[in-house]
Amino acid sequence: MALSRLLLLSIFLALICAPQISADSAPEDHDSSASLLHELNSKIYSLESSIDERNHEIKSKDESIKQMEKILQEKSDTVSSLQHEIESLQQKGALDAKELVSKAHARASELEKQVHKLRKEIEGQNKRKDNLEAQAAAAERKIQDLNLKLQNLQKINDEQKSRIRKTERALQVAEEELMKAKLEATSKSKELVEVHGAWLPPWLAVHLFHCQSFIVTQWAEHGRPTLDVTVQKALEKKAQLDTWAEPHIESIKANWIPLFKEKWMAFKTQMEPHVRSVSTKTIELYHTSKSAITPRVTRIQEVANPYYQEVKKFSKPYVDQVATVAKPHVDKARVVLKPYSKKVIRAYKKFIKSASVYHVQVQGSVHEMLEKHEISKSLATKELVWFAESVNQAFLMIEDK
Template identity: 45%
Template structure:
């Protein structure tokens, strides 16, 4: 914008200079015309010193005509500079418009990436809450079964059940929870890096219109997406272990319960 204002001021100065030159040319042209009229009058009167005066007048007229030619060349040069300035202003305005469009597009892209990061953060939080809830439910189910069926469950089944519970707890503490914590921490770090990058980048684009950096915030979204998938992949074996052992427990309990009922009937 400052360059455009400077160019506009320079263009205005050239217009004023051209107008001054044209006024001088007009004045000299009138003087030449006046001298020509005076020469014709002197020649008509035929005075004794008319030849001398005519010579002086012609010399003055020639001098004025040369000055007029010089001024015309200067005016033409000024007009050319004016046209060049106008063309430069047009290109500058076009460039500014293009850069403004790029700034708007970049701002929209950044806003979209921010929204994606927020969604990813929410998804990670929900995944963590879901895993904690599933873990608590599994623990409560096992505890409930122990309390309900404790009267007729054999000692070996209680031992197996306690072992399965301890195994699940151990797997979760050693592998499941650390994996989830690592994935969430990486995602949070990626989000923080993106936010640190976004703020100065927009200001830089606005203040230095000729310097653009290619947006790389998509890399953050690409790097974050696998973390959600890795959380599910990392935790799945431990939920499968719980389901598997819980199923075996129910199967064993059912068989034993059937045997007890048959013995009572007999």
């Protein structure tokens, strides 16, 4: 029993340690799983041999039990024969019968004791048989569990082998891609060096770098602060304009608007027939001039079209030749200026974005100021707002100068 418990404990520890296999140390885990499989096979073989020995012992015990049952049957037969003899002796004589009866009783008691002993031995052997059968069933269950674990280990081993193969293939592919990328990078760098050497002199590259750094520093030192100052001044001017215009607007509302409305209505009634006559005359003049000019324009087009076609045919090969000659130079110049143009475009976009935000803010403030009052409400159009904002910005720039 101690040996079987020790064996179970070792198998359990091996199975607990077995799932800790990782994909990073695949070859060492493969060797350990192979040794574990060999140990499990040897343990299963030893368990099967012990089960065979236990079965052999059970068979021998069964045979001994059968022999004891035969002996018991023989003893019971002898007891019955003795009882028959006792009965016959009782009939023959009293003294002999008493002696025989006493002897028979003694013999029967001895036989009963022997039978009792044999029954106890049979019960003990039956208990041992049950224990051996239980142990055999437990061993069979353990063998089944070990077989399942062995199958799982084999599956894990196969999966690890497949993972190792996949990782090796992926490593080979990655190495090939890395080599390709290195070759492409070296070729691109060589091409760029050749292009820079052919189309961009060193002094020009240095000059471009200095210009770029100068533009960035000037924008950081002067452009951004100037923009912030202009925004602040525009807001201050807007507030001053609101405070200055408010009393004048109130006086205009009270005094000038009714007079202006009366004058406007009188002017409108007086000028309406003149405007109608002028509009009709201008429409008639437009139609007459169009009808008179259209045939002359068509004649000029007809006369000039052949000369235009001649010039086009004559200049087309020269234009194509210039385009074909200039195309590689333009492409190389584009490649050379591409990294510099990206930075310039980014700086330009940032400047446009900030300027547009400021422009929209000023336009919104001007539009709100015009919408507040009834006189200027009709003048709150996009064109006027844009013009007022532009004039305000121009005045601010003049003041800064």
